Amino acid sequence: MRPETEAELADMIASASGPVCVRGGGTRGVSLDGSVLETGGLSGITLYEPGSLTLVAQSGTPLAEIEAALDAEGQRLAFEPMDHRGLLGTSGAPTIGGVVAANVSGPRRVSVGACRDFVLGVRYVDGAGTIVKNGGRVMKNVTGYDLVKLMSGSWGTLGVLTEVNLKVLPKPETAACVLIDGLSDADAVQAMAKALASPFEVSGAAHIPVGLDGHPVTMLRIEGFAGSVAYRSDQVAGLFGDMAVRVERDPAAVAKGWAWVRDVEAFHGQPGDVWRVSCTPTGAAELAATIGAEALLYDWGGGLVWARVAAGTDVRARLGAFDGHATLVRGSGQAKFQPEPAAIAALSRGLRLKFDPEGILNTGLMG
Amino acid sequence: MSLVLNFSLAYFRVLVISFYQFGGYAMQMPTPDATVLSRKAGIVARLQEVLPRDAVISDEMETRAYECDALTAYKCPPLAVVLPASTQEVSAVLKVCHEMGVPVVPRGSGTSLAGGALPTADCVLLGVARMNDVLETDYANRFIRVQTGRTNLSVTGAVEADGFFYAPDPSSQLACAIAGNIAMNSGGAHCLKYGVTTNNLMGVTMVQMDGTIMEIGGKHLDAGGYDLLGLICGSEGQLGVVTEATLRILPKPEGARPVLMGFDANEVAGACVADIIKAGVLPVAIEFMDRPCIEATEAFAKAGYPMCEALLIIEVEGSPAEIEEQLALILEIARKHNPVELREAKDADEAGRIWLGRKSAFGAMGQINDYMCLDGTIPVAELPYVLRRIGEMSKEYGLDVANVFHAGDGNMHPLILFDANKEGDLELCEAFGADILRLCVEVGGCLTGEHGVGIEKRDLMLDQFAPADLEAQMAVKDVFDPHWLLNPAKVFPLAASESRRSVALAAE
Numbered sequence: 001m002r003p004e005t006e007a008e009l010a011d012m013i014a015s016a017s018g019p020v021c022v023r024g025g026g027t028r029g030v031s032l033d034g035s036v037l038e039t040g041g042l043s044g045i046t047l048y049e050p051g052s053l054t055l056v057a058q059s060g061t062p063l064a065e066i067e068a069a070l071d072a073e074g075q076r077l078a079f080e081p082m083d084h085r086g087l088l089g090t091s092g093a094p095t096i097g098g099v100v101a102a103n104v105s106g107p108r109r110v111s112v113g114a115c116r117d118f119v120l121g122v123r124y125v126d127g128a129g130t131i132v133k134n135g136g137r138v139m140k141n142v143t144g145y146d147l148v149k150l151m152s153g154s155w156g157t158l159g160v161l162t163e164v165n166l167k168v169l170p171k172p173e174t175a176a177c178v179l180i181d182g183l184s185d186a187d188a189v190q191a192m193a194k195a196l197a198s199p200f201e202v203s204g205a206a207h208i209p210v211g212l213d214g215h216p217v218t219m220l221r222i223e224g225f226a227g228s229v230a231y232r233s234d235q236v237a238g239l240f241g242d243m244a245v246r247v248e249r250d251p252a253a254v255a256k257g258w259a260w261v262r263d264v265e266a267f268h269g270q271p272g273d274v275w276r277v278s279c280t281p282t283g284a285a286e287l288a289a290t291i292g293a294e295a296l297l298y299d300w301g302g303g304l305v306w307a308r309v310a311a312g313t314d315v316r317a318r319l320g321a322f323d324g325h326a327t328l329v330r331g332s333g334q335a336k337f338q339p340e341p342a343a344i345a346a347l348s349r350g351l352r353l354k355f356d357p358e359g360i361l362n363t364g365l366m367g
Numbered sequence: 368m369s370l371v372l373n374f375s376l377a378y379f380r381v382l383v384i385s386f387y388q389f390g391g392y393a394m395q396m397p398t399p400d401a402t403v404l405s406r407k408a409g410i411v412a413r414l415q416e417v418l419p420r421d422a423v424i425s426d427e428m429e430t431r432a433y434e435c436d437a438l439t440a441y442k443c444p445p446l447a448v449v450l451p452a453s454t455q456e457v458s459a460v461l462k463v464c465h466e467m468g469v470p471v472v473p474r475g476s477g478t479s480l481a482g483g484a485l486p487t488a489d490c491v492l493l494g495v496a497r498m499n500d501v502l503e504t505d506y507a508n509r510f511i512r513v514q515t516g517r518t519n520l521s522v523t524g525a526v527e528a529d530g531f532f533y534a535p536d537p538s539s540q541l542a543c544a545i546a547g548n549i550a551m552n553s554g555g556a557h558c559l560k561y562g563v564t565t566n567n568l569m570g571v572t573m574v575q576m577d578g579t580i581m582e583i584g585g586k587h588l589d590a591g592g593y594d595l596l597g598l599i600c601g602s603e604g605q606l607g608v609v610t611e612a613t614l615r616i617l618p619k620p621e622g623a624r625p626v627l628m629g630f631d632a633n634e635v636a637g638a639c640v641a642d643i644i645k646a647g648v649l650p651v652a653i654e655f656m657d658r659p660c661i662e663a664t665e666a667f668a669k670a671g672y673p674m675c676e677a678l679l680i681i682e683v684e685g686s687p688a689e690i691e692e693q694l695a696l697i698l699e700i701a702r703k704h705n706p707v708e709l710r711e712a713k714d715a716d717e718a719g720r721i722w723l724g725r726k727s728a729f730g731a732m733g734q735i736n737d738y739m740c741l742d743g744t745i746p747v748a749e750l751p752y753v754l755r756r757i758g759e760m761s762k763e764y765g766l767d768v769a770n771v772f773h774a775g776d777g778n779m780h781p782l783i784l785f786d787a788n789k790e791g792d793l794e795l796c797e798a799f800g801a802d803i804l805r806l807c808v809e810v811g812g813c814l815t816g817e818h819g820v821g822i823e824k825r826d827l828m829l830d831q832f833a834p835a836d837l838e839a840q841m842a843v844k845d846v847f848d849p850h851w852l853l854n855p856a857k858v859f860p861l862a863a864s865e866s867r868r869s870v871a872l873a874a875e
Contacts, residue, residue: 147839149565152597172647197507324585338591340591343575344581354846355842
């Protein structure tokens with residue numbers, strides 16, 4: 001199924017006789033039983049007002065098209081959505097609907113917020129085929145319940161997004177990266193916490209235990225106007241005067257490095273399952289050690305741990321109880337999402353029943 | 368900074384229009400449940416079993432202290448008031464009310480301008496004011512965990528000595544509670560850069576209507592499943608009672624400095640804002656005042672503002688050199704728009720003078736008139752059109768309007784001036800206000816940017832949402848609170864929620 005309009009999509013869902021597998025660009029590794037419903041026919045930027053920092057697009061619009069339009073005005077999606085293709089070995093073109101449905105955020109999530117923080121409004125078709133809108137295209141809106149947040153990250157299980165309204169931000173003039181060499185995971189987490197707690201607006205904090213040259217490297221990103229970036233990167237570097245600190249000031253190299261972190265390039269083409277663990281940053285090194293991973297990558301100052309493990313490893317069993325959650329991003333044999341405590345699971349189930357009474361949307365994926 | 372604002376608003380309303388009571392005025396509330404009213408003694412006795420003696424108030428004189436929030440035109444003492452001191456006590460209270468079919472209205476500090484904490488005669492009002500402790504501060508992970516009765520400003524107060532702050536800063540921040548901030552997803556003057564409550568909330572301890580205690584979110588980022596935290600924030604106390612909150616705290620910027628600029632037309636000021644944003648500067652605040660507002664604040668606060676059609680106050684943050692860098696760019700853009708005035712602050716004193724008038728604006732308006740404060744949001748690009756339309760409508764209604772708002776994010780606070788002692792003027796003002804909010808919706812905006820729907824905008828919801836849109840929202844309440852006992856008469860038009868509320872009553 002490939003509807004060309006929202007009304008057509010609603011009809012298809014209303015008359016669906018069995019499970020429907022919702023697909024944007026098909027790059028995020030969702031493959032389920034059921035008739036495939038592609039959103040690619042719902043494509044195009046419907047409104048873009050750079051002066052209002054807002055962009056409205058149909059859900060099947062390729063992300064690349066949106067990024068190009070923003071780039072032309074010196075703006076961007078600040079939440080820095082990850083491209084899953086390299087990690088999952090998928091092809092196709094990521095869509096904005098897929099980004100929102102999976103709440104895909106990158107390294108800048110630690111400083112500016114997640115995808116869900118930049119979605120101002122949505123239109124969607126629920127499991128009964130009803131067209132619903134929520135939110136709007138303004139930055140401050142508390143009119144009624146915030147179903148925008150609920151839809152963001154619900155992976156198409158509560159409704160099929162047809163249109164999303166986004167808050168966009170100016171692209172900074174330049175960027176630099178403070179690099180610290182040779183830190184242990186625990187020391188790196190401490191250093192990242194120190195940098196993020198400084199007033200110098202660090203917009204990315206990642207640590208790679210085994211970097212490209214085989215040694216650990218800790219990365220701290222600074223973005224903004226040229227003078228400000230020069231000043232702040234010196235200040236941040238100064239926080240670590242007793243360590244092996246370098247500053248990368250070539251914006252192209254900085255961008256490349258952070259795309260490498262964003263897309264977890266270190267794991268591309270490497271065997272095994274890939275897990276994504278959201279946790280309390282300062283506990284990250286200790287927690288990650290329990291996983292027994294073959295490779296690790298820390299982002300969000302330690303608040304996000306990427307782990308590559310032998311296929312079939314039950315990472316959740318190894319982690320035990322902790323403040324956070326683990327998602328299986330690549331691999332099978334385990335539930336993709338962290339099982340929820342009973343009271344929360346009951347709410348999730350209840351919501352699922354209301355939004356998709358027949359349970360036809362991405363059946364079995366979530367909720 | 369702008370605490371003057373909501374306090375003064377509440378003050379002038381109390382002063383002038385407090386004689387309005389239910390029944391004599393536009394906004395309807397459901398008929399109280401006679402069965403619940405008749406069982407008052409039994410309900411109070413059950414509550415006293417689970418709470419300390421002084422935490423249950425049932426005396427009719429004493430419950431009057433809770434008869435309204437900052438929307439003081441509406442008043443109604445609750446059946447009883449409970450002031451639990453812990454999550455467990457909140458749970459016990461809700462269990463009792465759930466079993467006995469008694470509606471519960473949660474209350475933070477009672478500063479809602481939308482009637483979010485307005486009681487009904489058959490409700491137990493649950494105040495969280497006794498729960499105001501800081502439970503944990505963690506600078507390495509940049510969060511603070513507090514009980515939700517704590518005031519917004521005292522959250523920052525708890526961390527500022529160590530160089531941190533809590534970003535959302537509603538005007539009532541000296542008084543308003545985190546519980547209410549979460550319920551209304553409160554904003555403030557600095558949201559353009561730092562976002563609103565939902566963007567700074569990491570986790571909550573919430574008690575459901577049946578007494579179930581749950582932890583949602585925590586010290587980590589994002590949800591592992593559905594984003595229930597995002598759903599709860601802004602749900603106006605209808606999904607559960609939030610007793611504890613984990614809040615993101617941020618390192619304080621090195622410094623901040625405002626610049627003031629005056630223009631001879633609203634359109635020009637609007638264009639200047641758009642150009643600044645397009646140039647890649649993200650000021651921490653962009654405040655706009657129009658001529659009626661400038662005149663009133665000048666008469667009141669004597670801040671030395673230029674007499675012009677539109678005035679902008681723009682504030683940027685950073686080190687002195689960074690501030691210079693941003694201000695240079697902003698001033699360069701402003702000069703292209705032929706400002707009638709550009710005023711930079713050379714020191715803290717001058718910065719204070721620039722902010723003085725803006726901070727005094729609401730109080731100043733109250734000095735010259737009774738007023739009603741609106742809270743719609745519009746796409747920034749629609750600013751000139753909306754201001755022009757408001758001006759035209761002002762003539763049609765014969766009521767003056769002063770505009771003051773957060774221009775960077777399009778959140779407008781038009782103040783409609785009226786005479787409460789004049790027969791029919793308040794009703795006229797309300798009708799005018801509703802028309803302005805409809806205009807906001809018409810141009811792609813919304814009814815409320817940061818105050819919430821409460822009862823105030825409840826009946827305008829169908830101007831923004833189709834029935835199916837409201838149905839989806841009400842279905843969420845069905846899941847969290849199947850009997851519709853939590854704050855049931857708010858947010859949704861009474862006719863839209865009636866079948867759900869009456870089923871709840873019939874179930875008794």
